[in-house]
Each structure stands twice: as C-alpha cells, then as structure tokens.
Amino acid sequence: MENRQAVKLLQELAVPGRRATRFPQCDVPVCDLETLIPEEHRAVKLPAIPEVTEGDIVRHYVSLSQRNMSVDTHFYPLGSCTMKYNPKRHERWANMSGLIDVHPWTDQADMQGLLGILYELQEMLAEIAGLPAVSLHPAAGAQGEFAALLTAAAYFEAKGEKRTKVIFPASAHGTNPASASMAGFDCIQLKASSTGFVDLDSLRKHLCDNVAVFMITNPNTIGLFEKDINTITKMVHDVGGLVYIDGANMNAILGKARPGDFGGDMMHYNIHKTFTGPHGAGGPGAGPIAVRDFLAEYLPGPVITKNRNEDGSSIYQLETPKHSTGRLRAFLGNVGILLRGYFYIRTLGAKGLKEVSEHAVLNANYLLSQLKDVLDVPNGDRCMHEFVASARACKEKGITAMDIAKRLLDYGFHAPTVYFPLVIPEAMMMEPTETESKETLDQYAAAIKKILQEDPEFLHEAPYSTPVSRPDEVKAARNPILAWCPCEVADQSADSPEVATVSG
Numbered sequence: 411m412e413n414r415q416a417v418k419l420l421q422e423l424a425v426p427g428r429r430a431t432r433f434p435q436c437d438v439p440v441c442d443l444e445t446l447i448p449e450e451h452r453a454v455k456l457p458a459i460p461e462v463t464e465g466d467i468v469r470h471y472v473s474l475s476q477r478n479m480s481v482d483t484h485f486y487p488l489g490s491c492t493m494k495y496n497p498k499r500h501e502r503w504a505n506m507s508g509l510i511d512v513h514p515w516t517d518q519a520d521m522q523g524l525l526g527i528l529y530e531l532q533e534m535l536a537e538i539a540g541l542p543a544v545s546l547h548p549a550a551g552a553q554g555e556f557a558a559l560l561t562a563a564a565y566f567e568a569k570g571e572k573r574t575k576v577i578f579p580a581s582a583h584g585t586n587p588a589s590a591s592m593a594g595f596d597c598i599q600l601k602a603s604s605t606g607f608v609d610l611d612s613l614r615k616h617l618c619d620n621v622a623v624f625m626i627t628n629p630n631t632i633g634l635f636e637k638d639i640n641t642i643t644k645m646v647h648d649v650g651g652l653v654y655i656d657g658a659n660m661n662a663i664l665g666k667a668r669p670g671d672f673g674g675d676m677m678h679y680n681i682h683k684t685f686t687g688p689h690g691a692g693g694p695g696a697g698p699i700a701v702r703d704f705l706a707e708y709l710p711g712p713v714i715t716k717n718r719n720e721d722g723s724s725i726y727q728l729e730t731p732k733h734s735t736g737r738l739r740a741f742l743g744n745v746g747i748l749l750r751g752y753f754y755i756r757t758l759g760a761k762g763l764k765e766v767s768e769h770a771v772l773n774a775n776y777l778l779s780q781l782k783d784v785l786d787v788p789n790g791d792r793c794m795h796e797f798v799a800s801a802r803a804c805k806e807k808g809i810t811a812m813d814i815a816k817r818l819l820d821y822g823f824h825a826p827t828v829y830f831p832l833v834i835p836e837a838m839m840m841e842p843t844e845t846e847s848k849e850t851l852d853q854y855a856a857a858i859k860k861i862l863q864e865d866p867e868f869l870h871e872a873p874y875s876t877p878v879s880r881p882d883e884v885k886a887a888r889n890p891i892l893a894w895c896p897c898e899v900a901d902q903s904a905d906s907p908e909v910a911t912v913s914g
C-alpha cells in the first residue's frame with residue numbers, strides 16, 4: 411500500500427550543496443563577523459540545516475499534508491470540538507497586508523484599523539453572550555476558563571470573601587477541573603445522572619457559602635440543553651457563587667439563547683470552533699471571555715476601548731482594566747484567529763448566525779435518526795448540535811467504539827470523538843456541522859451500518875488504508891519524540907518511535 415511507505419525526513423533528502431535560494435552577489439562592504447557579534451554570542455558549530463531544493467521541500471510538505479484527514483478533504487464529525495468548514499474568503503481577508511504585516515510594536519496610532527476590528531469583535535461577542543465586558547486575550551477555551559477563574563478569584567478577594575470550591579458536572583470537559591485546580595480552587599465533581607442533565611439534588615448538597623464558581627457547559631457535552639438552567643443558576647447565585655458557562659457548544663444556540671440571559675456570569679468562546687479558525691492537533695486558537703459588568707475591572711488585558719479625539723473622531727486604545735489579573739499573551743493575543751472569527755460573524759450577520767445553529771441542530775438530529783436503530787442513543791431521540799451514541803451493544807458482538815472509529819477512516823470519514831464523555835460507555839460523540847449535505851450524512855450513516863456487518867477480527871486491525879494503523883497511544887503520550895537530530899535517532903533506533911495523535 412503506497413500510503414504505508416515511510417516518509418523520509420527532510421534531513422534524509424539532504425545533499426550537500428543543494429539550495430532552495432541563492433543570495434545575489436554582495437553589493438555592500440564585507441566585514442568580519444567578529445566585528446559584529448561578540449565571541450560569547452557566536453555559535454561554535456553551524457546548525458544542521460538540511461540542504462535541499464525548493465522542489466524537495468514542497469513535495470515533502472505537500473505529501474505529508476496528504477497523509478492526514480482534514481475539514482477540507484473529509485467529513486469530520488468530531489463531537490465536542492466543533493470542526494467546521496473554514497470559508498476561504500475569510501482566509502484571504504485575514505491575510506491582507508494591512509492586517510498580517512502589522513508589526514507587534516507598531517504604534518497604536520498606526521494600527522487603528524486593526525484595533526477598530528478587534529473592538530467591534532469585542533462588542534459582537536458581548537452581544538452574542540448577553541454579557542457586556544469582553545477580553546480577547548486568552549489563546550484557547552482552556553485558557554479562557556483559567557482566566558475567568560482568576561477573574562472570579564480576584565473579585566471574591568476584593569469583596570473579602572474566602573471561597574475555595576469550584577463545582578462541575580461529571581460530563582464536564584477535562585479542561586474544566588484542570589483550569590479550576592490551576593487557578594487554586596478545590597474541585598468538586600457532581601454525581602453522574604442517568605438523564606444526562608445536571609442532578610439538582612446532587613448540586614444542592616454541595617452548594618454552600620464556600621462555593622466560588624459552578625462551571626457548566628450548555629448545551630452540555632451529551633448534546634442536551636440543560637432544561638433546568640434557570641433553576642441551576644439561581645441556586646448558585648443564592649449562595650453567592652458565580653456561574654461559568656463553557657461556551658464550546660455555542661454552535662447550537664447562536665442568536666437563540668444567550669448565556670447572560672440564562673444566568674451565566676462568565677463564559678468563554680472557542681473562536682476556532684464556533685467561528686471557524688482552522689485548527690487541529692492543539693492549535694491555533696482564541697478563547698475570548700465575556701463577563702458581567704461587575705467583573706470587568708478584573709479581566710485579563712489589555713482590552714480595547716473606543717474613545718473620542720478632541721475633534722470628535724474616534725480613537726481605539728489599549729487599556730488594562732483597573733484590577734486586571736494581568737496578561738496572558740504577548741501583544742494582542744492570537745490575532746490571526748480573532749480576525750477569521752470577526753469576518754465569519756460579519757459575513758453571516760445576526761440572521762445568518764441563527765441559521766447556522768438551526769442547520770447544525772437539524773443535521774445532528776437527522777444523523778441521530780439515521781443511526782438510532784444500529785447504535786444506542788441513551789439520552790433520547792432529540793439533541794442539539796451533537797449527540798452521544800453508545801456502541802455497548804456492539805461490544806457484546808466483539809465490536810468496540812474504537813473499532814468503528816478506526817474503520818471509518820478506511821471509508822473516507824474522520825472518526826467521531828470516542829470514549830468521551832466518560833459517563834457513557836463505548837461513547838461515540840458525533841457532531842455534523844451546518845454545512846454538511848444530506849448526501850454526506852447518508853453516506854456516513856451507511857458506512858457505519860456496513861462496518862457493523864463486518865467481521866470483528868477484521869475490524870480489530872483497521873484501518874487498512876492510512877499511513878499508520880493503530881499506534882500505541884499510551885506510549886505516544888508518555889514517550890513522544892518531538893525533535894529530530896541524527897544523534898538522537900541513532901540512540902533510539904532500538905525503540906521505534908510511536909506517532910503521537912492528538913484530538914479534541
């Protein structure tokens with residue numbers, strides 16, 4: 411199988427003397443390196459840069475990119491981490507010279523256009539959230555959670571209240587407890603409920619005046635809109651706590667429901683998920699947070715403000731909130747992703763964003779209806795933008811969620827998220843986004859039905875058509891090889907490297 415042939419490393423393609431570019435004849439006076447760089451700062455050895463032609467480099471990277479699945483090449487129904495199509499014209503706009511060539515140290519007066527765009531993005535995100543104050547700073551959802559929890563901690567400290575606990579449901583994304591403990595809180599996980607909704611009795615038991623924040627994803631990770639969300643947020647507020655909304659599932663409710671309206675005090679967006687920043691394998695991202703006005707002075711900064719010049723014209727300025735928890739990123743954050751989000755929102759407008767959510771929810775419900783006869787769907791026949799199926803009945807026949815996911819790759823589909831959330835055995839979490847056609851969803855459902863008819867022994871070895879089949883994921887996580895150098899490879903040749911896979 412051609413695909414299984416090992417790709418040579420760039421270093422292995424190198425031939426001394428090969429070049430991608432050559433410099434022209436020097437037309438300025440030549441001087442010695444010694445006169446320019448003090449000895450202690452000079453390298454003793456030249457770096458081992460592979461000597462290859464431009465053609466070698468292009469073929470190398472293009473063929474590497476073809477060994478992957480992507481939103482641009484395949485249906486990608488990954489649950490939780492929305493993977494949606496990235497419109498190409500937004501790429502073109504984000505790459506306009508006036509945006510992409512702005513130097514980080516450019517004077518604020520000379521980047522009013524960019525600051526104006528980011529200011530408008532703050533305003534639009536505030537409107538969509540129903541929460542008035544926004545910081546664009548965090549680089550991803552997880553950092554947004556962390557930033558918001560630091561904001562909450564600063565708020566309680568200023569009020570002289572000592573609150574140490576953060577509560578979250580059992581279906582929460584792993585970043586929720588990770589962020590809470592990084593921010594110095596004690597984590598309390600609610601008992602898993604069989605309905606898929608937050609168990610109110612369990613929540614009530616843990617609520618006391620020591621609770622700082624309740625973190626909740628809504629719609630939740632099972633793809634259900636928390637039907638008691640107003641009661642839940644009131645219960646938390648009654649003990650003086652704050653409600654954090656994990657906004658990773660905003661794709662289901664854009665223009666339909668606002669976290670600020672159903673009781674959220676703080677939330678993060680995942681611009682790279684909901685608003686189409688191309689992402690994968692851990693980045694790049696942007697995770698702006700939106701909060702209530704009484705929390706604004708603690709936000710990470712700088713934030714962008716709009717003021718008036720003496721002549722009445724407007725001027726955008728960077729301002730650090732009065733009691734800011736500080737900087738999270740250099741300069742303005744992940745501007746490239748923020749710009750794509752801005753263009754996406756502006757292209758669609760309020761009506762278009764609403765339609766995005768309507769179509770996302772419709773597609774998920776259609777797919778659910780096509781699969782519910784062959785896979786269990788433990789939490790009912792209706793969902794928001796995603797649903798969790800379970801392969802537990804198939805497991806009795808020897809077919810696991812992992813087998814189905816792996817075999818789907820052979821059929822030309824990216825796998826859904828598997829084994830998350832942990833509260834559902836053999837979980838398969840599927841999120842078809844709004845731009846997928848009925849034909850694509852039908853083909854995907856047909857592939858799953860066909861796979862379930864295949865020989866379990868055969869499925870255990872799948873996939874058969876991909877560059878790697880079943881890497882040892884534990885070893886890849888524990889013992890990743892992240893850099894290449896000839897001496898290191900020689901040392902490790904007895905112990906062949908596993909390929910690390912990252913998702914979510």
Ligand SMILES: *Cc1c(COP(=O)(O)O)cnc(C)c1O
Nearest residue numbers: 490491550551552583585658680
């Ligand atoms: C993706 C995700 C996160 C984390 O967001 P990142 O941008 O990947 O850091 C948090 N919660 C949920 C529910 C998610 O799906």
